[in-house]
Amino acid sequence: MRNSSAVTGEPGGTPAREAGTGQAVATVERAVDVLMRFTETPAMTLGVTEIAQALGISKAAVHRILASLRVRGLIELDESTRRYSLGVGAMRLGLAYLDRLDVRRIAAPELVTLSERTGETATLSTRTGWNRVYVDQVTPAREVIMSVSLGVPYPLHAGGSSKAFLAFLSEGEIESYLARAPLESLTDKTVVDVPGLREELALIRTRGWARSFAERMAGAASVAAPVLDHHGRPVAVVSVCGPLERFREEVESCAEALLESAGRLSAQMGWTGSAPAVTGPVTGR
Structure with missing residues (x-):
């Protein structure tokens, strides 16, 4: 039987929906933190361990984020060194900003x-x-x-x-x-x-x-x-x-x-x- 007890929060919201939204926002924030890390260091490339230590998140999470950013061209991977750098997508974002x-x-x-x-x-x-x-x-x-x-x-x-x-x-x-x-x-x-x-x-x-x-x-x-x-x-x-x-x-x-x-x-x-x-x-x- 479904529990019908009252739930505090935004009108019309549910705990599951609110939890999902919170997780999605946290994921986006971490992805942005990873991307911005490339702009905050003089190094041209970064490794997974460096990023994880700098941001205080797990290497597994960094791997997942970098994989998503690579799919969208924001990050590139050097297969020989296994190090990452900003990709063409990031350049396009920057140029679009500068043009405006x-x-x-x-x-x-x-x-x-x-x-x-x-x-x-x-x-x-x-x-x-x-x-x-x-x-x-x-x-x-x-x-x-x-x-x-x-x-x-x-x-x-x-x-x-x-x-x-x-x-x-x-x-x-x-x-x-x-x-x-x-x-x-x-x-x-x-x-x-x-x-x-x-x-x-x-x-x-x-x-x-x-x-x-x-x-x-x-x-x-x-x-x-x-x-x-x-x-x-x-x-x-x-x-x-x-x-x-x-x-x-x-x-x-x-x-x-x-x-x-x-x-x-x-x-x-x-x-x-x-x-x-x-x-x-x-x-x-």
């Missing part, structure tokens, strides 16, 4: 946060050949502010956002750009000396951000950092800018907030490297 990334849409809320935190204008730039353009900005609620012109091209050596782009290109691209000398001066502070610019680009790569005091426009100052993709290439640049005299006192705090924003955006664009920290005093020309 819209840096301007992703950066929009971060610009708001950055402007509110610094009390200055936050901008986003993208690159077009040997130039870059502002594509978005958020201005602060204060009487004296900086505002940029969207869509106007600027050379990659003039100003903080431009230098943040140039510094993170490949060595070959940097040398190709510098070979286009003489470099154009936008103000009397624009760095047009090639050896001096090359030295500054190396510093920018080391600390992760660029600064400009009146190099693009007289009376303006900024700090800028790249948004990196999964290859470590700059897909955009975020900056904080303000009136020169006021901004001189704000550089270090703005740079700190900037790096945090750029790091979050880079992570969303697929970059897994570490973000640099603000170190030492910052001085301008």
Whole structure:
């Protein structure tokens, strides 16, 4: 005779159904954990024992999960070494994600946060050949502010956002750009000396951000950092800018907030490297 005692839980649910659902969810979670393990280690391949020990599950369970992932092309097995690696299916998932990334849409809320935190204008730039353009900005609620012109091209050596782009290109691209000398001066502070610019680009790569005091426009100052993709290439640049005299006192705090924003955006664009920290005093020309 069937037991008719009451069962607590969701309306209409049964213990068997709920138990089955819970087991299914746990299985999916373990499969995801196994798959993500391949993204969290520098090793190109992993063995069953390594995965089992890292995740705290049995080798038998790992075997079953890997077999299912192999069927769907997410994992591949090297028959000679009996070690596993990410498969073509995983690559297709990653490429599908990257194809849908819209840096301007992703950066929009971060610009708001950055402007509110610094009390200055936050901008986003993208690159077009040997130039870059502002594509978005958020201005602060204060009487004296900086505002940029969207869509106007600027050379990659003039100003903080431009230098943040140039510094993170490949060595070959940097040398190709510098070979286009003489470099154009936008103000009397624009760095047009090639050896001096090359030295500054190396510093920018080391600390992760660029600064400009009146190099693009007289009376303006900024700090800028790249948004990196999964290859470590700059897909955009975020900056904080303000009136020169006021901004001189704000550089270090703005740079700190900037790096945090750029790091979050880079992570969303697929970059897994570490973000640099603000170190030492910052001085301008």
